Amino acid sequence: MGLSIADALGGYLASRGLAEVGMLAALTACWPAAAGEELAAHARPLRLSDDVLVVAVDHPSYVVALELEAARLLAALAACCGRPVANRMKVTVRGTLGLE
Numbered sequence: 001m002g003l004s005i006a007d008a009l010g011g012y013l014a015s016r017g018l019a020e021v022g023m024l025a026a027l028t029a030c031w032p033a034a035a036g037e038e039l040a041a042h043a044r045p046l047r048l049s050d051d052v053l054v055v056a057v058d059h060p061s062y063v064v065a066l067e068l069e070a071a072r073l074l075a076a077l078a079a080c081c082g083r084p085v086a087n088r089m090k091v092t093v094r095g096t097l098g099l100e
Contacts, residue, residue, distance in 0.1 A: 023085060024048050030080035034073055039065065046092070053077075053086035056094035066091045 024045060032040040043066055046056040053074070055066055066073070070089040078084045 023081070026081045027053065027077055027085060030077050034076035034080055035069075039069070043091075046094070048086060051087040053089045055089055055091050057091055058093075058095060060093050063091045063093065 024047065027045045027048065031045055035043060039062065042059060042062045043055050043057045046054045048054070057063055057066060066089065074084075074086055074089060077086075
């Protein structure tokens with residue numbers, strides 16, 4: 001049996017030095033299920049760099065909520081993506097996220 005499209009795309013991106021782009025796409029797809037409706041409405045993965053997932057929120061009140069949920073979120077994202085995705089999470093406030 002051949003490679004899945006996800007595996008083929010992941011291999012292609014890795015060969016071009018863009019593995020983190022592919023992983024960020026996977027994280028973004030998994031985010032609503034991992035974060036839940038409330039957090040997903042106010043936060044989204046922004047970038048993945050050096051084993052740190054940077055998440056943008058639209059209001060400072062969600063910084064603490066995400067920091068408290070970081071371990072659970074990283075575990076849920078790893079389960080969804082099929083492998084660990086980051087060792088820690090950093091949260092930044094970006095105002096509107098265009099999620100409406």
